[in-house]
Amino acid sequence: MSVSCGIDFGTTNSAAGVCVHDNCPKLLLLEGENVTIPSALFFDTKTNSVYFGRTAAEMYLMGEDGRYMRSLKRILGTELMGYHTQVGKQVLKFDKIISLFLTNIKNKLDIQAKTNVEHAVIGRPVHFRTNDIEGDKRAQNELEAIAKSIGFKHIEFQYEPIAAAFAHEEKLTSEKLACIIDIGGGTSDFTVIRLGPKLKYKTDRKNDILANSGIMIGGNDFDKRFSISSFMPILGRKTTYGPKLLTVPSSIYFELSEWSKINGAYASKNIAEAEEILSMSHSPGIYRRLLEVLYNNLGHKLLNTVENAKMSLTQQNHLEIQLDFLSDCPSVSLCKPMFEDAIMKDVHQIDVTLNECLTAAQIKPEQIELTILTGGSTQIELIQKQVTKKFPNAQIADTDKLSSVGLGLAYDAKRRFG
Numbered sequence: 001m002s003v004s005c006g007i008d009f010g011t012t013n014s015a016a017g018v019c020v021h022d023n024c025p026k027l028l029l030l031e032g033e034n035v036t037i038p039s040a041l042f043f044d045t046k047t048n049s050v051y052f053g054r055t056a057a058e059m060y061l062m063g064e065d066g067r068y069m070r071s072l073k074r075i076l077g078t079e080l081m082g083y084h085t086q087v088g089k090q091v092l093k094f095d096k097i098i099s100l101f102l103t104n105i106k107n108k109l110d111i112q113a114k115t116n117v118e119h120a121v122i123g124r125p126v127h128f129r130t131n132d133i134e135g136d137k138r139a140q141n142e143l144e145a146i147a148k149s150i151g152f153k154h155i156e157f158q159y160e161p162i163a164a165a166f167a168h169e170e171k172l173t174s175e176k177l178a179c180i181i182d183i184g185g186g187t188s189d190f191t192v193i194r195l196g197p198k199l200k201y202k203t204d205r206k207n208d209i210l211a212n213s214g215i216m217i218g219g220n221d222f223d224k225r226f227s228i229s230s231f232m233p234i235l236g237r238k239t240t241y242g243p244k245l246l247t248v249p250s251s252i253y254f255e256l257s258e259w260s261k262i263n264g265a266y267a268s269k270n271i272a273e274a275e276e277i278l279s280m281s282h283s284p285g286i287y288r289r290l291l292e293v294l295y296n297n298l299g300h301k302l303l304n305t306v307e308n309a310k311m312s313l314t315q316q317n318h319l320e321i322q323l324d325f326l327s328d329c330p331s332v333s334l335c336k337p338m339f340e341d342a343i344m345k346d347v348h349q350i351d352v353t354l355n356e357c358l359t360a361a362q363i364k365p366e367q368i369e370l371t372i373l374t375g376g377s378t379q380i381e382l383i384q385k386q387v388t389k390k391f392p393n394a395q396i397a398d399t400d401k402l403s404s405v406g407l408g409l410a411y412d413a414k415r416r417f418g
């Protein structure tokens, strides 16, 4: 076997590495000069074509007519996988939609590797789903079936944080007891592992991996919390209607705050219900904006604004945003503590899961010599501060936060198939 690959199908971004003959594994260019591609698709209704990654996001944000989808990894293992859904002019099952996205990556892989690559190590979170063993198995089986359907013949899986560890191990000059903290868009995953320049040549690393843990909380959940607390009130959340001063239904605001559920929010029954409530609303000027979002399919645009605000608040403490896609252009004042308050409970759950990993490894935080922070959500200051405090004796490794898993999977592919 001379060519193999590693594929990191992420909730938000995907990356892939290729290993040709004895050469050093390298990352593939997946979209122009970029080694990552947003895990997003846009089905254009006018031309009946499908676009991927940044192009898909641009098409949607430019207002092209069609359906935008992201966070599909979160659907793996759920009952939605068996459903059909309207995309552009076609009706497709979710596994077909994921396979379209992965085929785009496989095509790039085959072109850059100059062969039909059949051997792949695919990344997976420690748990696709929380407290759902069956769903977790189903998710991996579904991903494996999709990978087979697009031409991979020999498929193995690896935990994403272990892959990130392998990518970083290449740079180590001495042995270290490391803790990998991978907080992405969909999940938070942890591994305690021994890494080192000699250990990397071992074919079996089982004894070096002390423990893994993971939970289905990630950047998508932070977006959701921030959206609900700071943005949905602008669309009338918690306002009242009717003679009994009832609070408007909240479920629609939750749907609009979850990437994988936004399209469902536009259902005609939701619109009919909102129209009826508007006629009795005590804050019609505010509640009307909810209908504007539903009529014009603006949910992704709004959640995109929330996500951008979240990212800006890693650089700055205050932010003023004008929602100029709504007709009365409401503005929202945000500050870092508002965001941190919104995600506090999730961050606590993540910390509990990290502690479970240390306990299972029978390691005290003070013993950890190296922490490897990967995944886009580790850029959040609150998380970085907690990690620094928790591991007082650890050096913090600088990795490429969005592509280290893809590269590490290719190193693993070289070890397994090479």
Ligand SMILES: Nc1ncnc2c1ncn2[C@@H]1O[C@H](COP(=O)(O)OP(=O)(O)OP(=O)(O)O)[C@@H](O)[C@H]1O
Pocket: 009, 010, 011, 012, 013, 014, 073, 160, 183, 184, 185, 186, 187, 188, 218, 219, 220, 307, 310, 311, 312, 314, 374, 375, 376, 377, 378, 379, 380, 401, 402
């Ligand atoms: N500067 C930033 N501040 C806060 N969050 C960020 C920042 N940059 C990226 N993110 C978040 O990181 C997440 C994406 O990270 P990443 O690409 O590592 O996830 P993923 O690998 O696709 O997901 P997963 O591994 O969970 O399936 C998104 O939720 C994104 O909003």
Ligand SMILES: [Mg+2]
Pocket: 010, 011, 160, 184, 185, 375, 405
């Ligand atoms: Mg990831």
